[in-house]
Amino acid sequence: MSELSSYLPQRINSGPFVTSYSLPALQGKLGQQPWHLPICSLTTATSELAALGPLVLPPLYREAMDESLQTALVARISECFPCFQGTRQRTQVSDQLEVVQLPAGPAGEVQEGQIVAFSVDTAVEEHGPHLPLATDTIQSYGVLSQLAQEVPELHLVRPVDYGHLTWGLPFGMSVDITPELLTRYVTGFANAVCRALQPRALYVVDVHGSIVHREAIQEGLRQSECSQFAFRWLHEPLVEFAGERGDQHAGGVETVLVNRFNPALVDTDWWPGRIDELMAGQMDLATALGLSDDVRDFVAHVEQAEDRGTPCNGIVGVVENADQLDAELLLQRMLAVASDDLQSLGATLP
Known part of the structure; x- marks a missing residue:
């Protein structure tokens, strides 16, 4: 359950787990192999998951699900992956x-x-041509790992690797x-962790920007058996x-943070040498927000851009913002709020 170094991505576009790969790298693997979705225990070894490779999705944990939830989650993941139902790609x-x-x-x-910590991020979410799917999870565990060195x-x-997203x-x-x-799964996961490990508290984080995603996580925690979280x-x-x-x-913020945690997770074939190409394909935030209420509109916008010969690349942001950022400052801000949270849970900080 805590076997993280081999579970979390260490190098972009390498290894058996899809979370380590970028969008174009995975698109290049379509039609080559079946994609594997493991259902396993919280304590299943990473090596057992990796052996299912070469294309392994993050697992679903049976201790966190009853039969109806497992059926619903598998059906929904099948609707989304590898291509979303209703898109031209899917056909x-x-x-x-x-x-x-x-x-x-x-x-x-x-x-x-102990205080048991994990993230609930969207680890299967494209992050443009130059970053891996698990970009959000990488940032969350970058912060948590540094805190764990200071807070005994x-x-x-392991994280909850699935969440709510649109873009x-x-x-x-x-x-x-x-x-x-997501709410049901977070409740089940929190209950399973508490029953197995008997911690005094849970600390749960995420980086994914969706307000609805965050509200679903918090509702799942409130419905759980955990009395302190x-x-x-x-x-x-970082707003x-x-x-x-x-x-x-x-965009720029996530690029510099991933690079701060592990430069091997940023694709040097793209960054920084091809920043102009990244900028040409990025979508502005106002457009993305305007399309977010109906995913069909978002799909139509992306497919029409491709037909015009001006394809979107999955970035919603300003990748050139990276030039104006200090990654260490961003990290220290994240660490500061997380340290305050841990103190509220009774942790002893240096």
């Missing part, structure tokens, strides 16, 4: 999503008295599990650098 591919039931894993090690009672476990669906390689399913949107202290500059998704 052009015949790729299969294979659900793989893995055997139960060993019992987890009790973490009584903070124990990190990625027209481009493919993105999964939206809907707010209602805190939730934080880690980009909250002046991100949203207020129209730089919301896969």
